[in-house]
Amino acid sequence: MEKISTHRDLKVYQLSFKGGMAIFHLTKIFPKEERYSLTDQVRRSSRSVSVNLAEAWRK
DSSP, X not given: OOOOOSGGGOHHXXXXXXXXXXXXXXXXXXXXXXXXXXXXXXXXXXXXXXXXXXXXXXX
C-alpha cells in the first residue's frame, strides 16, 4: 500500500480531476450563445469536486 502524502495521491481526487478535465473539453463544443451562461456554470461545478477535496485535505 502506498503512502498518501498529498491530496493528489487520493484516487478520488484523481478521478474527479480527470472528470473535470473531460467536462471542460466537452463544453468547448457547446453553442457560442451558451458560452457565458451554461458553459461557465458547468465548468465551475465540475471543478468544485476536486477543489473541495483539496481544501478538505489541507484542513
